[in-house]
Amino acid sequence: MTDDHKDRILADCLEAYHRQRARGEVPDMEALQAELPEDLHEDFLELVAAETAIDEALEPAGDAALPLAWGKYTILREIARGAAGVVYEALHRELGRKVALKVLRTGLDTDDVTRERFRREAQALAQIHHDHIVEIYEFGEFDDRPFYAMSLVEGPTLSDLVKRDERPEPREVCEGLAGVANALHALHEAGMVHRDVKPSNIMIDMNTGRYMLADFGLARTAMSATVTRTGDALGTPLYMSPEQMLGNRDAIEARTDVYGLGATLYQMLTGKPPFKTDNLHALMRMVLSQRPEPARTLNPDLPAGCSSIAMKCLEKEARDRYASAADMENDLRAFAEGKRVSGKPLTPWQRSVRQVVKHPVLAVAATLLVAFAVWFAAKPPAPGRLSVTTTQTADIRVGGAGAWLQAPMRNQEVEPGRKHLVTVKPKSDAYLERTFEVQIDSGSTLEKEIWLQPRDPNNVAAYGSLQADTGVDAVEDLSGMPGVHRGFGDEAPIVELWFPRGKVRMEDLGRWEAHISLDFPEDGGEIRFSAGEEQLGTMDFPEPETQLTAGDMSDEIRGKLQVGMIVTWQFHDKRGKAVGRPATFEITDVDLRERFEGIEAKFEGWTEEGRSIFGATLRAELMINHGLYGPAFLALRPFVKKESATQRMILLQKKALESLFSDRKERRELKDRWQLWIEVDEAYRAYTKEEWTSYLEKLGTR
Amino acid sequence: MDLGQTQTLILRALDGTEKDKSTLLEYLRPRLVLWAAGRLSPALRSKLEPDDVAQEALIAIHRGIGGFQGRDDRQFLAWVFKIAENRIRDLADHHGAQKRQPVIPPQDFSQTSPSTAAARREEVDRVARALPGLPDDYRQVLSLRRFEEREVREIAEIMDRSENAVRILYCRALKALRKAMDDGAEDGGPVPQKP
Incomplete structure (x- = not known):
């Protein structure tokens, strides 16, 4: 393609960008780019970056003042300002009546749907007369902005x-x-x-x-x-x-x-x-x-x-x-x-039951968050020794990691009001070991929300590598497994299978973990691995309370693994009956850790708050892009609905960041970082969509 | 530009108080600074600063706003840039005659505004520094399209090119601007460094 031809294509795309802006829309960057040949994507982003720089330069230095008049109303003062609208105290000039005037803000993310909703709700509300609801007098549009007037x-x-x-x-x-x-x-x-x-x-x-x-x-x-x-x-x-x-x-x-x-x-x-x-x-x-x-x-x-x-x-x-x-x-x-x-x-008991049963809240709670293993050893101060080993999902956030722990107790240990000392040993060195005193309140479950302290609260890089080192959240799996936790509190054995879900590099197999607990037949069983029709091999599962990780996989199975292969594993009891649901992972050659580290490096010199929010959303976005964490995608789905995920994330990040800073100068600096983010994103875009889509298809998720 | 906002500001300034007027003027300021940065010829650039041109123009606009007849924001911008153009000519003559005299100091309207003319913001700076290095036709097309907010059709007439040619030219001008801004940043200028 000649440069001339390229410029012509870019110019057309830029015109489309301007047309969308002129209509007051957020230009749909992804759709616009989709019109372009791939090698022009970067050029186009450069152009938009220049447009944005001009936009920012043209912003007046002071904050824009109040509008003076709004149709037949004179604006007296601003009462409140929200994300979607501004409320003014205003005077209806002809009637001489003071009203509260609510004006829909038109900005970055105002679309026709928002306008329509604003209009419809104002109209619907006008039908309701209630002593405790503010009365609406009028709905209209002025200067292409919808507003309504209501009693002050x-x-x-x-x-x-x-x-x-x-x-x-x-x-x-x-x-x-x-x-x-x-x-x-x-x-x-x-x-x-x-x-x-x-x-x-x-x-x-x-x-x-x-x-x-x-x-x-x-x-x-x-x-x-x-x-x-x-x-x-x-x-x-x-x-x-x-x-x-x-x-x-x-x-x-x-x-x-x-x-x-x-x-x-x-x-x-x-x-x-x-x-x-x-x-x-x-x-x-x-x-x-x-x-x-x-x-x-x-x-x-x-x-x-x-x-x-x-x-x-x-x-x-x-x-x-x-x-x-x-x-x-x-x-x-x-x-x-x-x-x-x-x-x-x-009651606490009802609650604990609810928590354990499949629960969308719990499932998604562990999303932006990461599951990782916590060893849990309870020692009663009284004679006798209680030792419970279990794993739990835990979430990690900057400044600490939380775990909601439930340890199933054996009958003889259950004694309401009895206190136990519990030591939580985080798997990763990034977190400190902590000891808590907990007591059994009801049922037969030891439960406590436990917060872990990172060794170095400022070390976001550690945070990132922790992520790469630790497991894939299996909450989603647990939910679908029949009988999960059913043996709670009685003699039912606990089994831990530590295998990956999502994508994993062959060399990382031993590092990636999924935690699955399920009812386990006393006489053990085996895990069968397959890829499509091909049987890859089995791993013995000798007895209850065994822990197996993907690192224990035999050389025979490993030898058959190839990049791109979708591996399914399923637990079978001694009689050959499948227990639980099969899970899959894909062998990839994408080194996620390297990427995380590369990105973490870009956060140098950021404020702590900026890093925490930005870092977390960035990671979430990476998860989407790589199809690594199913639950993360679910949690982020609200953002994906209309705009592209990327665009929404950018918007969200930008706004979250802005809300942290009141000072204009700081905000300005943030804007630069926002741009940086786009660059980061762009570097990854090539892999993302199809990979993610096919991953979902393979999983049979929507 | 949010033309709706400009419209409101104009309407208010026309009938309104000094404060309304200065709000409008502050709104125009970065636009005029950028416009001047792109407009000044190399000869004038050694004598005039874009900020001074903008300030001079704003004073003139302030003085003349009562005489503005139109109501439309585009008419208003056309009027604004005509005044600015005149100010450049006057200042150039002034400098031609008196060599390097300091420009007229800012006058009273800016006292009503908390923002200062001197503190040129970084965003403005980034673009304003990059503009003068661009070829003439790039500067012109950027100016017409983004600062004067003219339609492509109008620009085509002014520059005597086809609309398509204007679009492509604009595209190249933007690309050049972006590059110049990046280069400026690498020179360690007052542009904020990316983290």
């Missing part, structure tokens, strides 16, 4: 009260929120879900004393919309339900709002949101898998009733919360009137 509620938001430390008495809060619950119920009956119930969206009308529900239709389900919410102190989705965290739109329903209202109640009772951390991924992990401190633990003065209402709302599984906002209202009213509250959160 004068008074503080609940979030203002928390900030000023002026939280009302529990009874008063419950009475006020009962009205909001009633409003939510009306909304649900009308087929809508608020999706963003939180203290800053509930106002107390100074004139009537009513708690008013506000901010409709701006909440979106995708994480991206919420992480950037500049109005939030942390810019994090503190009040988001697990199903929203997962971006599972289908799962969002009335009980999602019950969660939000419960989180609000929790904060009004304790002064704190249910979970709090400044690390988005840590927060995600907490919301998905960790139980909030009971409200009464934080504030012992609280009456039990209101604390249980909040805790019931905060259950991870929607079915464990109040069935409807109306049910919640009943309890809130009952409490306010000094009557008995009916709703109770799950």
Whole structure:
């Protein structure tokens, strides 16, 4: 191809880029690139980089000021600013009426769907008249931006009260929120879900004393919309339900709002949101898998009733919360009137059962996160010696690694209230050994959430290599295996098979591990390996409590392995009956560790926070690209829906990073890093898509 | 550019307070700096700084904004760059006559604005430094398309080329700009280093 011809093609593509921008869209880089021959991809990115540099240069130095007028409204002041919209106090010039004017922000990720949703929800809301819902007067568009005008509620938001430390008495809060619950119920009956119930969206009308529900239709389900919410102190989705965290739109329903209202109640009772951390991924992990401190633990003065209402709302599984906002209202009213509250959160025993059973929350909780082995040895201080060896999945995050440990106990060891000393020995040197005292509370399970300390909290490179060294998360597998954990607490033996899933290099076979526990016949069995029709060989599995890793694979089997081969392994008992589900891994020649290390090197000189968020998402992206971790893909699916995964990740990262920095200069530097990221991504793109797709097909995953 | 935003800013500045006017002017400033960086001929470049041209132009725009008749953002930008063009001519004459005299100091409107004319931002700097080294037609096409926000059709007329030729030229100009920016960064200039 001549240079002339190349330039012509690039110019056409650039025109398409400009047309998309002119329409106010985020240019779909992947689609645009797809139109180009491969050798021009890099050239095109260069062009876009130049465009971006000009865009940034053209930004005015000061923050853009308030618009003065909006159609027939005069803007008086800004009340609030969220990811999707800005609310102004405004004056209707002809009617002389003050209103709250909500304007949809048009920016990077505004698309027609968002506009349409904004419009539809405003219209639907206009049909609802409720004492606790802000009334909508008008919907319209001005300057190509949709807006709606609603009654101006004068008074503080609940979030203002928390900030000023002026939280009302529990009874008063419950009475006020009962009205909001009633409003939510009306909304649900009308087929809508608020999706963003939180203290800053509930106002107390100074004139009537009513708690008013506000901010409709701006909440979106995708994480991206919420992480950037500049109005939030942390810019994090503190009040988001697990199903929203997962971006599972289908799962969002009335009980999602019950969660939000419960989180609000929790904060009004304790002064704190249910979970709090400044690390988005840590927060995600907490919301998905960790139980909030009971409200009464934080504030012992609280009456039990209101604390249980909040805790019931905060259950991870929607079915464990109040069935409807109306049910919640009943309890809130009952409490306010000094009557008995009916709703109770799950008991610890119910909870432990739930945790073990296949659970999308648990499965995905371990996603951005990594599974790794923890040796677990319990020593009772009393005579006799208890030694339990098990492996558990654990998640790792910057600043620490957490493990939710469950050790099945033998009958004679089970004694509620008995204390055990447990030493957790992390498999990787990157983490410190720790000893905890735990006790058996109920059932026959020793359980505790344990946090590991990294040896060097600043060593992100160690973090990366830990990842490369450790196993592939097998939570997904466990879930599908019949009888997993069924023998919990009795004599059923535990078997650990440590084999890879996903992709693994032949030389890394011994390093990659998957942890599978399953019911095991007393007389042992074998693992059979095959590739398609070809039988590769077997490995003996002599007895319960055996540990086998892929490193133990015989030379005979190894000799047959080839790059590109999909290896299936399946456990069979002595009678030849298959136990559990087969799993597969693919032999690859892609050295992931090298890549991780290469990328880690690029993080030199970054701030700790920047590294943690950026690093984590980058890794997640790599996982997608390499099809390495099935669960990671599931967790990230919400981002993949409309835009390409890459684009979404970039956006997410950029916003997450920006939310960490208030200073313009720092933000600017981040932008440069963002560009760097694209370069990194580009270097990997060549492998990604087909590989991932075929991997999924092979796994039979969607 | 978000033309909608410009429109709002213009409308407000026309009827509004000094603060509204200065908001609009600050909005125009980086655009004028870049435009001047691309516009100054090598002879003038030794005498004039793009920032000074922008500042001069902004003062003139501030003074003349009451007289602007149009309402459309494109008309407004055309008007702005006409003023800027005039300022360059005046300044060039001024310098021709008086050799290297300091340019007129900034005047009062900037006092109403917290941002300072002197602190040229890094983003602007990156591009402004790269522009003068580009061939004339590259600078022209970048200027017309991105700073003056003209349609390809208009640019084709001004430059007396086909629309296709303009698009390709623009594409090459961008590529050259990007390269010049990278080279500038490697020279250890004031451009922020990538991590």
